[in-house]
Amino acid sequence: MKFCSTCGATVEFRIPPGDSLPRHVCGSCGDIHYQNPKIVVGALPEWEDRILLCRRAIEPRLGKWTLPAGFMENAESTAQGAVRETLEEACARIEVGDIYTLIDVPHINQVHIIYRARLLDLDFRPGEESLEVALFQEADIPWNEIAFRTIAMTMRHYFDDRRSGRWSFHTGIVTPDMPLP
Numbered sequence: 001m002k003f004c005s006t007c008g009a010t011v012e013f014r015i016p017p018g019d020s021l022p023r024h025v026c027g028s029c030g031d032i033h034y035q036n037p038k039i040v041v042g043a044l045p046e047w048e049d050r051i052l053l054c055r056r057a058i059e060p061r062l063g064k065w066t067l068p069a070g071f072m073e074n075a076e077s078t079a080q081g082a083v084r085e086t087l088e089e090a091c092a093r094i095e096v097g098d099i100y101t102l103i104d105v106p107h108i109n110q111v112h113i114i115y116r117a118r119l120l121d122l123d124f125r126p127g128e129e130s131l132e133v134a135l136f137q138e139a140d141i142p143w144n145e146i147a148f149r150t151i152a153m154t155m156r157h158y159f160d161d162r163r164s165g166r167w168s169f170h171t172g173i174v175t176p177d178m179p180l181p
């Protein structure tokens with residue numbers, strides 16, 4: 001950040017009095033512009049023994065497969081965000097179930113939250129940000145072509161839990177050197 005979004009003056013990057021971390025502080029109006037992690041919300045839509053994946057039409061990871069997910073918007077709940085992202089990316093309608101994974105990605109200042117969901121019908125097609133949308137059985141998941149580690153971790157938990165019949169909420173953390181699970 002170079003300029004204050006309140007008054008347009010130049011900002012300085014320094015530790016404000018009483019704080020412990022450097023912030024963008026306006027030298028003119030005094031506003032402190034805090035920057036905090038972004039939340040990514042998404043869904044794992046199930047249809048019988050298959051799950052819905054989207055192939056990305058945009059960077060990053062163009063051409064790779066992912067669950068429908070994206071940045072949470074202001075004024076919506078995480079579950080509403082999961083429904084919206086699924087509609088935008090897969091033109092698919094879901095009923096959101098339990099929150100399933102919450103994975104921290106501190107090196108890029110993000111938290112990823114994925115819900116289990118039930119696909120309501122088979123009337124889906126690629127949205128603007130997808131090249132292709134398809135249902136996959138576990139044996140057909142393109143594990144080496146998954147866009148994000150948080151998504152691969154979520155799907156690994158899903159198939160493990162489904163096998164064991166014991167469903168639980170999973171948390172985790174992704175570090176920059178981690179390979180795809």
Ligand SMILES: [Zn+2]
Nearest residue numbers: 004007026029
């Ligand atoms: Zn200012």
